[in-house]
Amino acid sequence: MVEPVVVVHGGAWAVPEELWDESLQGVKAAARRGYGASIHCYCGVLTAGGSSVDAAEASVVCLEDNPVFDAGTGSVLTFDEQVEMDAIIIDGTTMEAGAVGAIRNVLNPVKVARLVMEKTDHIMLVGDGANKFAAAHGVQEVDPEVLITSLARQTLAKYKKYTSTVYHLFNKTEKPETSGHETVGCVVVDREGHTSCATSTGGITAKMPGRVGDTPIVGAGGFADDQVGAVSTTGHGEAIMKACLARHITSVMGTGESVKSSIQNGLAHMESRIKGFGGAIAVSCKGEVGTHFSTPRMTWAYIQAGKLHYGIHPNQHVTEDL
């Protein structure tokens, strides 16, 4: 028997002070949501459902629905002022995975990712194909305006005002100071040691249409294997893709390193080899939790053994009774 745990993150980046409180409340609520979904299973209240995958999905849906995060509602805008979202979910027991890239007009990309996992032979569907698949499975199409916040519009406007648009649209750019990341994610292990992960994002402000980042990539935005554990990452997507960050972290975990030092190892490699920064949450199949980030801040929270843990600043770790 493993002490079950639900760990969530709300993105690794600078996180300006005006968003601290709302972001922390958001990750705490999402951890409760996922843990609550799990409890049904642990207590045997539900005979069907209530798996670690259900918990991961429930937490990420909660984060997608919260407009403070760059996922689902609140997603940042592409250069042409659209919302295009990426998401992944992985069942560590079977290593089955589902993902969507550059999907539009749906409230919860992670739900579509789960449909891809469960209803197709494929792992990843992108663009119009992903939207058509979602529609065929009864996922409601929403007006894109529903997903767009005033903060997302302001951030894109600021980006366009201070950057040379033509150059930045199709050429290499300096990273604009306004392009924060509030990608969200969750990792879970249940009492039987079954692990899962889910990650969801709107990507980066002013990204080119059709850009897919690390989030929906197995081994980059997430990884789960019951033989080791589960990881969800956040940060500079292209660096995370090059580093195969989630796979790197689980590989180190597999050598017997602690979960936290495995994350530190992965982030250190990404910084030294690729000059990239980010963060990750992870859980081992034994229920050991780790969170770490090389960015100024990352919001995270987890629930285990009746306690709620959370933090946003480096070395901050607050514990509350549930």
Added chain:
Amino acid sequence: MVEPVVVVHGGAWAVPEELWDESLQGVKAAARRGYGASIHCYCGVLTAGGSSVDAAEASVVCLEDNPVFDAGTGSVLTFDEQVEMDAIIIDGTTMEAGAVGAIRNVLNPVKVARLVMEKTDHIMLVGDGANKFAAAHGVQEVDPEVLITSLARQTLAKYKKYTSTVYHLFNKTEKPETSGHETVGCVVVDREGHTSCATSTGGITAKMPGRVGDTPIVGAGGFADDQVGAVSTTGHGEAIMKACLARHITSVMGTGESVKSSIQNGLAHMESRIKGFGGAIAVSCKGEVGTHFSTPRMTWAYIQAGKLHYGIHPNQHVTEDL
């Protein structure tokens, strides 16, 4: 100084007898094309260009243009009878990468992948966004009919005749016997130990619109890092994605294992954990070459030190003078 080498593959699958000769001629020609492109650099004939990335691109363009392979011209068809292609290219020196997913109507997806690598901040562009980017960079749009061979049409017709179409479009399917893979790829190391990889595919017959497989995923379809070496994979895409096969193989290479046994390790893990089959080619930054496959056959060829090596059956290794 490293003894430079160009290694190519033409896909790991059953490869029916009527395609053996054409496939072998194709990989031999592609190895020559890439090596020739490299020679310009090694001899100092060209002062610009001629990098390992140029060699990898040149080989894969040669394979994309050959209708016997499932990449570029000759790509298999989606369930709705379209060609949607995936490709990646990685420069192991910087670990910069470029990729396209579900791109249509271009002759050489690998060239667009290289443009993504060199002209954007991103790694992956998919669907319409990838096509718009290609057009903005002067890549000619072609009539999709140009890419479609009679073999591709026959293979899809056979699939549809023997499978329940509605069920298979949006539900889990048995792998049809007709869905072979002739994904193509190349790995290169030059005299300075600079590595690169490139992989390109039309995917699998009757795939759902928008399906992206392993090929354009860093760490799945390819990986390159001058500190270790370069890998290009082929086989069942979804299994390769779950296994992060290319990253797995380079990780094992990084421990000091031989290139061949690193590939064998990766394929054995994929078979035991995920029940997946495939093949890979790899080269270390020291110029050591390896090829291996767990499918019935894989066409491969390489050129090193004035010799052309090639094979298609297990344990077959033919050597010719250049």
